[in-house]
Amino acid sequence: MIENDNQIVEKAQSPAISYHYAGFWMRFWAYLLDGMIVFSINGILVKPLFRGLGVSLSDSGFISPYGITAGLIFYLYFILMTKFYGQTLGKMVFGLKVVPLKGDRLTWGTIIFREGIGRYISATFNFLYAVVAFTPKKQGLHDIFADTTVVHERTKIVEPAYS
Numbered sequence: 001m002i003e004n005d006n007q008i009v010e011k012a013q014s015p016a017i018s019y020h021y022a023g024f025w026m027r028f029w030a031y032l033l034d035g036m037i038v039f040s041i042n043g044i045l046v047k048p049l050f051r052g053l054g055v056s057l058s059d060s061g062f063i064s065p066y067g068i069t070a071g072l073i074f075y076l077y078f079i080l081m082t083k084f085y086g087q088t089l090g091k092m093v094f095g096l097k098v099v100p101l102k103g104d105r106l107t108w109g110t111i112i113f114r115e116g117i118g119r120y121i122s123a124t125f126n127f128l129y130a131v132v133a134f135t136p137k138k139q140g141l142h143d144i145f146a147d148t149t150v151v152h153e154r155t156k157i158v159e160p161a162y163s
Contacts, residue, residue, distance in 0.1 A: 019151035021138035022096045024130065027150055031129075033090035038077050042070045078115040083108065087153070097153040101137070110146050118142025 046069055050057055057066050081088040086106060087097045098114070100106055122128045122142050132140045137149045 019099065019149075022094075022150040022152055023138050024133040026094055026096060026152075027132055027138075027140070028129075030088070030090035030094045030096055033093060034077070034088045037089055038070075038074050041073055041077070046070060046073065075116055075119070078119060079111055082106065082115055083111045091150070095152055095154050096150050098148050099151050101147045101149060106148070110148065114142050114146035114148055118145040121145075 046066065047057060050066055050069075055065055078088060082098055083106060085092070086099070091097060098106065100110060118140075119142050122140055128141045131144075132138050135144070137143075139149050143149050
């Protein structure tokens with residue numbers, strides 16, 4: 001409260017937002033669905049395109065033209081979906097959303113760092129995804145790097161902030 005010339009004015013309190021963090025298994029199922037979507041995109045679009053252009057698909061490994069293209073589609077899918085929608089199709093199906101812990105929106109830098117560099121490290125060492133199960137805000141290593149977390153989007157609770 002603020003007293004001014006014998007008037008008492010209530011100071012407006014901004015609402016505090018409390019999220020229900022998404023745990024390991026919900027995030028796992030969403031990631032599994034996203035993996036199937038990316039695999040399908042590569043199978044439906046990239047493979048026929050490469051066959052039509054006469055590019056060999058038999059070269060194995062990540063350094064093959066197909067491996068590079070498939071990897072590019074994987075990262076572009078996660079980066080673009082997260083930037084424009086705050087969630088991938090897998091997260092949409094399970095009602096999950098990526099939110100920043102600092103600031104009010106996801107920036108390009110945050111998304112590229114989270115989905116590019118952070119996901120590369122987590123995907124290289126798959127066991128690092130298990131970190132989600134043991135952190136208070138259910139953050140994966142890529143979330144910790146980018147100051148983000150994944151929440152259930154329909155269970156935001158808005159509470160009045162008290163001083």
